[in-house]
Amino acid sequence: MENEKIARYFNEIADILEIRGENPFRIRSYRNAARTLEDMSENAASLVGEGADLTKLPGIGGSIADKIKEIVKTGKLTFLHDLKKELPSGLPELLKIEGIGPKKVKLFYEKAGVSSIDRLEKAARAGKLHGLFRMGEKSEEKIIKAIENYRKGAGRFRLDIGFTYARAITDYLKPLKGVGELISAGSLRRRRETIGDLDILAICAKKSAPDLMERFVKYDDGEEVIAHGSTKSSIRLTGGLQVDLRVLEKKHFGAALLYFTGSKAHNIALRKRAQGMGLKVSEYGIFRKEKMIAGATEDDSYRSLKLPWIPPELREDRGEIEAAEKGKLPDLIELKDIRGDLQMHTTASDGKNTIEEMARAAKKLGYEYIAVTEHSKAVKVAGGLDEKALAAHLKLIDKANARLSGIRVLKGVEVDIMGDGTLDLKDSILKECEVVIAAIHYKFNLSEKEMTKRIIRALQNRYVNIMGHPTGRLVLEREPYPVNIEEVIKTAVNEGVVMEIDAHPSRLDLNDVHARMAKEMGAKLSIDTDAHAASQLELMQYGVFTARRAWLTKKDVVNTHPLKKLLAFLNR
């Protein structure tokens, strides 16, 4: 059973308890436990199977540990089942409507018989809500609008899309007089694979702030002004993305950046730590009583809490504060550490550029090598190569190398893993390749057991070097195929196969949690763009972001090796 599923049980409990108005700290406990489950790399069900002590996990005590065991063993949770009986099933969903919290849900249910989103909409349109406690006509309008937005499913956006929006809006705000630095904080700065909104922080003289806010709420691409205050405003763009702008003075910059970068969990952990030291942390600074002792920079903010600066990618409360405390933060990999790209396609299959064009583009990026890895014949739609075509293609790579200087093109292939775990091409041709990536493009609908067995068999082929986009997921579009990734990584470690982080922002596969698990299990990783055009080689940065979020250092990633060392590694 997936951790996410268990986490969902606890979030449901929290929702229902909130609506019932129970002790907020008890509710938070359930949410904390859910988050622990979502973030941890080990599988909770496996831990239960091994008889591990779950109360060792943060935020999980005796009561919740028992509930986890019950869920794992029976697939059900009596406590939740009983809770659900007491309220209409549509109530928790109402919490997803912007501006509606547990108190309103309770109010609407008890005083207006609202038990679902449809009924809420009807009640709002019929004017049956104003007159209730602190409810006016404007509140009804907001609810109708919020329900429309919810139905549109604005949801989350891919990181690369987020960057595009962020750049456009900061370019728009920058020319205004009095505006200093403009920084996109939030999940974008932490380089999460998706973002829920944009948090833009502006350093601005006090007297220019109103003008900045005025300009912001009039942004061309804005569809709706959600809030318009003197230090904080929010708009929704036509595409559905919410953008928050926060204005602060320079002396608060560090504390503000820290606060708005998050994550929320990281901030809460910092604040708890501060409390223990007799300090208080807010977006304005770090305070002892009324006196501000730090906050101008992130560095001095962390230092006042007796911590080194923590890279934004690590700020998820996944152990970074403890590591920082002990001076054991990883020396994270950087884009400049990458010396080559080991997965890409050319015009020989479904790419847009030739071998030489790809090589020259890679050389411009400062690379020493690339591997050209066409699809194999099973991927018919992409013009995959059979043994004969691949043999001819490898000769073309030799010829290209003869003409090129300052960069080496490695002979590679992205060979498909068939349904039974055999490979789409014969060993005799794989043997001729310097880089063999094995990957799945078909038959996703196997059981977890079959899929795991299939992949393990493929990784046992002696010529396979890299497991390509190992879970097959597409960000926001397709769930991963069912697979026991722990078993796959274990096999990869034993067989000397590298686990890939496919850097394309629509894949990022492995993801951060799995890549960290791979590192901890002793696997090596590669970060490859899977570029289908020369311009896409620049997507490497997204893979590096994910690697950083996975705590990877230069030495965990094989394509940081110089060519010689890489070749030695591949010829294991």
Place this chain on the structure above:
DNA sequence: GCCGTTTTCGGCCCGACTGTTTTCAGTCG
């Protein structure tokens, strides 16, 4: 419901904005 370098009981992060109010509750991040 969880947690403990002062605690096994009594805490549990902090502040802005909105809509409704004459001082604040609710929601959000």
